[in-house]
Amino acid sequence: MTTTEMGRRSSDRRPVITELIDEPTIQSIAEDAWTALVGEDEILVPLPGELPGDVVSSWVDVVGPWTGTVVLTTGRETAAGLTRALLGEHAPAELEDEDIVDAFGEIANVVGGNVKAALPGPSALSLPDVGDAPAVRNPADLCRVDVLWRGEPLSISVQGALPALPVH
Amino acid sequence: MTLTTTSFDWVRELVHRESAIVLQPGKEYLVEARLLPIARQLGITDVSQYVESVRTRPSPDSTRQIVEALTTNETSWFRDGDPFTALTATVLPSLLAARGPNERLQIWSAACSSGQEPYTIAMLLEDALPNASSRVSITATDLSREMVERTKAGRFSQLEVNRGLPAAMLVRHFTRAGTEWEVAAPLRRMVTASECNLATALPRMGPFDVVYLRNVLIYFDLPTKQAILRRVRDLMRPDGWLFLGAAETTLGVDDSWERVVVGRSSAYRPLKGA
Amino acid sequence: MRALVIDDSRAMRRIVSGTLEKLGFEVEQAGDGREGLDALERGYIPDLVTVDWNMPVMDGLQFVSAVRSNPGYRSMTIMMVTSESEHTQIVRALAAGAHEYVIKPFTADALRDKLALLGLLPQEVSL
Numbered sequence: 001m002t003t004t005e006m007g008r009r010s011s012d013r014r015p016v017i018t019e020l021i022d023e024p025t026i027q028s029i030a031e032d033a034w035t036a037l038v039g040e041d042e043i044l045v046p047l048p049g050e051l052p053g054d055v056v057s058s059w060v061d062v063v064g065p066w067t068g069t070v071v072l073t074t075g076r077e078t079a080a081g082l083t084r085a086l087l088g089e090h091a092p093a094e095l096e097d098e099d100i101v102d103a104f105g106e107i108a109n110v111v112g113g114n115v116k117a118a119l120p121g122p123s124a125l126s127l128p129d130v131g132d133a134p135a136v137r138n139p140a141d142l143c144r145v146d147v148l149w150r151g152e153p154l155s156i157s158v159q160g161a162l163p164a165l166p167v168h
Numbered sequence: 169m170t171l172t173t174t175s176f177d178w179v180r181e182l183v184h185r186e187s188a189i190v191l192q193p194g195k196e197y198l199v200e201a202r203l204l205p206i207a208r209q210l211g212i213t214d215v216s217q218y219v220e221s222v223r224t225r226p227s228p229d230s231t232r233q234i235v236e237a238l239t240t241n242e243t244s245w246f247r248d249g250d251p252f253t254a255l256t257a258t259v260l261p262s263l264l265a266a267r268g269p270n271e272r273l274q275i276w277s278a279a280c281s282s283g284q285e286p287y288t289i290a291m292l293l294e295d296a297l298p299n300a301s302s303r304v305s306i307t308a309t310d311l312s313r314e315m316v317e318r319t320k321a322g323r324f325s326q327l328e329v330n331r332g333l334p335a336a337m338l339v340r341h342f343t344r345a346g347t348e349w350e351v352a353a354p355l356r357r358m359v360t361a362s363e364c365n366l367a368t369a370l371p372r373m374g375p376f377d378v379v380y381l382r383n384v385l386i387y388f389d390l391p392t393k394q395a396i397l398r399r400v401r402d403l404m405r406p407d408g409w410l411f412l413g414a415a416e417t418t419l420g421v422d423d424s425w426e427r428v429v430v431g432r433s434s435a436y437r438p439l440k441g442a
Numbered sequence: 443m444r445a446l447v448i449d450d451s452r453a454m455r456r457i458v459s460g461t462l463e464k465l466g467f468e469v470e471q472a473g474d475g476r477e478g479l480d481a482l483e484r485g486y487i488p489d490l491v492t493v494d495w496n497m498p499v500m501d502g503l504q505f506v507s508a509v510r511s512n513p514g515y516r517s518m519t520i521m522m523v524t525s526e527s528e529h530t531q532i533v534r535a536l537a538a539g540a541h542e543y544v545i546k547p548f549t550a551d552a553l554r555d556k557l558a559l560l561g562l563l564p565q566e567v568s569l
Contacts, residue, residue, distance in 0.1 A: 028347055032327055036547030037457075041201045083453070090456040099453070106451040109496065110546045113525025114326065118347050121528045125496055127450070244555055326527060326545055332555035335543035339532050 016141040017158050020066055020119050026145045026156055029114045033107065034149070038085045048146035049153030051075060057133035058104040060112035064123025067161045068141065070112035071133050072104070074154040079104045081150070101130040115158055133157075138164040171196045175219040179203075179234065186235045186386045202237040228367070232387040244332035245284045247382070250433035251411040252288055255378065256296045258430045259409050263377050266407060273304045276376045278400070279384040280308035280361060282328070283319035283351075289380070290355040291341045301358045307373055309364035319361040322351035366396050374403040383413035390421065397422045401438050410436040443562065445469045446486065448478040448505065449494040449523070454546075458492055458523060461550045465563065475500030479508060488518060490562055492544075495524035495531070503538055510539030519560050523548065 034042045052075040059071040083103035105128035141160025180191045207218035277286040286308035293300040342349040418425045425436040445467040459469040472478040474497040495502040525546040557563040
């Protein structure tokens with residue numbers, strides 16, 4: 001018998017991210033990351049802001065019982081500010097692009113690693129990438145948190161890798 | 169208004185005296201950020217004003233609030249190390265030899281805060297004794313109801329479990345609960361948490377074989393320290409062991425204790441006939 | 443005291459090195475497990491190695507296994523410093539021979555506490 005004859009079995013159903021994690025959990029992961037990496041008095045205000053035209057994203061892939069990507073997106077200026085804050089006294093007078101790629105990528109690594117650990121495992125984590133955000137493949141397999149850091153908008157998006165299954 | 173030099177210096181001295189922690193110059197912003205919420209709760213908008221009000225009329229509660237606000241990050245597992253390694257290396261073997269096989273050992277964590285201390289003790293005993301939960305009871309008390317609830321829950325954030333907890337113990341004694349780590353059920357069963365104000369008459373508890381009374385006496389004046397030590401001794405076995413904070417001693421406070429070197433730490437034992 | 447800090451993120455290398463230097467360590471850096479092994483093979487034998495997990499070329503777990511299987515490197519204390527925080531991952535790291543494990547995000551205090559546990563630390567605590 002083939003799958004189509006038996007109908008869809010429950011074990012074939014892939015969980016969508018909203019069944020596995022929620023916004024407050026992502027918020028809490030981000031807050032811990034900011035407290036430790038950016039500064040202990042840093043606050044992420046859970047309010048949406050309008051992202052500027054010129055944005056940059058950093059992301060890591062999670063491969064496991066749930067497969068997808070954890071994406072951070074913010075304005076280029078904010079990413080530079082984050083880099084400076086992260087490096088603290090080690091920040092050079094002039095920030096290079098590669099400083100920003102490195103720092104913003106590392107923040108994705110820290111947030112992504114902790115999101116992964118809150119999901120059913122075991123899962124593997126990719127190295128971070130920086131650039132234009134990967135597209136959302138399935139709007140139903142998406143959990144997103146929008147925050148303001150020092151008044152500037154930043155979004156953290158946990159998005160599934162696979163498109164929605166066609167509905168018969 | 170920013171913190172005045174006088175206020176900052178007084179706070180630095182207070183924190184160092186009470187907790188042995190050094191606040192470096194340049195950390196005024198940290199003091200302001202941590203004390204502002206407390207000041208606001210009291211209806212004071214200026215941190216210097218708040219600090220001055222405590223400095224001119226200090227009380228155990230108000231000074232403790234300031235010290236805690238600035239040192240809460242210091243809540244860690246196995247704080248100072250030696251008083252805990254001493255438990256399994258010296259104290260436990262001594263007690264097991266002195267007690268009958270069916271006697272339950274009783275340990276008191278007398279300022280348990282969010283639970284790191286009583287669970288540090290629980291983990292050590294679990295690793296040292298077969299059937300630890302049937303051999304030992306750990307009483308955890310704190311002045312704060314919130315802290316008692318946290319201790320009961322036995323859940324800690326990732327940032328909290330990073331603080332001085334050996335990784336091998338983390339994986340052995342905790343399970344993940346979302347983004348948090350939860351102490352394993354057998355250890356939670358070993359610990360009973362309740363509210364207790366050391367500065368007043370104590371409820372019937374114990375008698376305790378071991379007491380951890382760490383970094384609490386420092387908040388009190390001499391007569392209260394003496395009263396607390398007396399009350400604690402009344403709840404202890406005559407051959408019991410008392411551990412104080414790294415910067416604390418009974419010397420000059422209460423001479424009815426014998427100081428004993430245990431490993432690289434000190435413990436205090438009730439003096440016979442005192 | 444000497445340390446080797448291995449992480450593919452330059453920012454993280456700077457942060458960890460900065461904390462260790464303040465604690466009195468002399469620090470060398472490497473960008474992946476292979477570079478880390480090269481540093482050891484060149485004769486830089488540190489007291490402490492901090493190593494990330496996910497890195498290109500050779501990851502942290504492979505580095506730990508390689509080092510722990512070499513008797514010549516027995517004196518080194520190895521601490522993983524990584525965002526990998528699943529229970530199973532920590533077990534794998536300890537089983538491979540890592541002595542300690544710091545989960546990212548971590549504070550300078552957390553790193554210091556772990557070093558105290560390992561007996562690699564001077565006495566006074568300061569904020």
